[in-house]
Amino acid sequence: MTTHESGPGTKTGARPADGAGFDPGAEFDRQLDRLLALGYPGLAGRTEAAFTALVRPLRETVLALGPTMAAPSESRTPFLLVVDRTLAPVERTVPLTTLDGSARAGVVDRHYPAGDIERFVPVEGLGLPRGPVHLLLDADRGEEFCGVVPKDAMATVAGRGRSPLTMEEGIAFVTLHPRALARNKCFSLGASRCGDRRVPALWISQGAPKLGWCWEGNPHSWLGMASAGGRAGATS
Template sequence: MTPFDPVAEFDRQVRTLTGLGYPKLSGLTDDRFTALLEPLRATVPAATAGADRDPEAGRVPFVLVVTRELAPIEETMPRTALRGGGRPGFVDRSFEPGALERFVATPETNLPDQWAYLLIGVERGEEFCGVVPRDAMATIAERGRSLLTIEEGIALLTQFPELLVKNRCFSLGGSRSGDRRVPALWISQKAPKLGWCWEGNPHTWLGMASAAGRRTGDAAA
């Protein structure tokens, strides 16, 4: 097995975003987009030291996240797909007009004030399949881990499409809109779908994703 090279993985993730048209989506040239992400490169080795890398089991050391201020959710979700390609991802119609704008990061996520950052120590959270989302979120908080936002979930799916599989889908409790809805990513019509479920309703096929933390170009968040 080839040893994990975090810097090579960082470069792969940058190439993936560039290949999907993120620079144009962000209103930047390829060079300016790459330059925006470059300060994160130096933080990767330390941020991922000792991290578990097993995408098939739902664990990855880090994911490069571009925020909605740079790349809108409505544009990034269609750039996702299941492993092997196929139909593009989509936002479910259950999000009424203007709803996505109201699903913002909770104060507990303590998001960096940056356009791009690293999400580290990511877990898909299938251990929470069948658990009431409200209870899963409480358990994750007790462990000192952080719930994923919608943008982070899309970033995870973009870079690691093999994580979204039947009966191993995941909620994104780090984005809320002030009501009982919890956004989630699952499979519908043979494509990734961004939808939501009630915080009190468990689903056997829906876990709760989390991360160890977030890191910018010069500090942990």
């Protein structure tokens, strides 16, 4: 694994609404606007209109699920728009992440040699929806697993009928809900693996998000295990 530094997170950009007045449709629009502002259409080789047309069908899914959704909190959010690396490569989306209240760009740890990230693929049985964009549902940064061996944390998550996050889903979490990544409340991404003992993780280094990895058998007091309640694609 690599070294890490944690720093305070403050506010950047528009936040998801907290409390009883949560509007799933407005939150979808906020997330889409954020992706547009960050230049995701360009990463995907599409115009803003074409990118919006690709993502917009997921709004109907959000509205259909809306009555079951709880409002976001610092550590949890009811849904996230996730863009697959086939549209937006991980090495180019990580630098678009920031901590809450900071403009310092995220980085990929140097312990990922050239071409290594491509080896980390979704684990079998994850049930990712078809297509280059999907919804991650009921995302939780999993701070209860800080100090727990990652392999054991993943087993507990599975026993609850939940699943860990992929690299892309973790990047979406920090991109669209940046306060989830906070000092001593960082998280592993156990659903992207490459066949060895490394587990990807997002933590804070020099005031910015960092995509690194830790060994599956080594616990860290500052590193939890993010998980989700499900995933969904467009309704039609």
